Amino acid sequence: xxxxxxxxxxxxxxxxxxxxxxxxxxxxxxxxxxxxxxxxxxxxxxxxxxxxxxxxxxxxxxxxxxxxxxxxxxxxxxxxxxxxxxxxxxxxxxxxxxxxxxxxxxxxxxxxxxxxxx
Numbered sequence: 001x002x003x004x005x006x007x008x009x010x011x012x013x014x015x016x017x018x019x020x021x022x023x024x025x026x027x028x029x030x031x032x033x034x035x036x037x038x039x040x041x042x043x044x045x046x047x048x049x050x051x052x053x054x055x056x057x058x059x060x061x062x063x064x065x066x067x068x069x070x071x072x073x074x075x076x077x078x079x080x081x082x083x084x085x086x087x088x089x090x091x092x093x094x095x096x097x098x099x100x101x102x103x104x105x106x107x108x109x110x111x112x113x114x115x116x117x118x
Contacts (some may be wrong), residue, residue, distance in 0.1 A: 006081040006100070008048075015074040017045035018058050019066050019105070028091025032060075039064050044105050046076060059100045079104040 022041040024032035032041040039062040048057045059078065070076065080103030087096040 003082040003084050003101075004062050005085050006078075007080050008050075008081055011048055011050035013049075013078055014047045015044065015070045015072055015076050015077045015105075015107075016047045016076075017072065019044045019063075019070055021060075021062055037062065042066060043072060044076075046078070046105070059105065061103050061105050063100045065102065067102035067104065069109065070105060070107055074092055075108040077101045077106045077108055079106065 007050070019042040022043045024030045025050070033039060034041060041060055042063050044059050044061060046057050046059055048055050062063040065079070068076075069086070076098070082101055084099045084101065085097050087094065089095070
């Protein structure tokens with residue numbers, strides 16, 4: 001399926017929900033893995049603000065691509081973000097949407113205590 005690169009250079013990205021394992025099958029609780037690398041997949045909900053619009057995106061990322069403390073409100077960078085349109089039929093109902101996948105989600109929060117002015 002076609003992958004569309006998403007330009008994040010002019011966007012503000014913040015974590016909306018901490019990373020969670022991506023569930024492949026809700027009935028069995030099976031965790032999704034990357035077909036090529038076998039890495040466990042995670043989902044990170046982010047607030048994506050660009051062009052005077054704000055959306056919450058659920059981004060799939062390999063567990064190895066998560067770095068830093070990604071708690072709610074943390075500024076973050078999305079590396080290699082792509083959008084993939086999808087469509088399926090379940091119980092006679094057609095559904096469609098856009099899935100987002102990134103190579104990495106990195107915290108942009110400063111970890112230092114900063115310098116104090118005397």
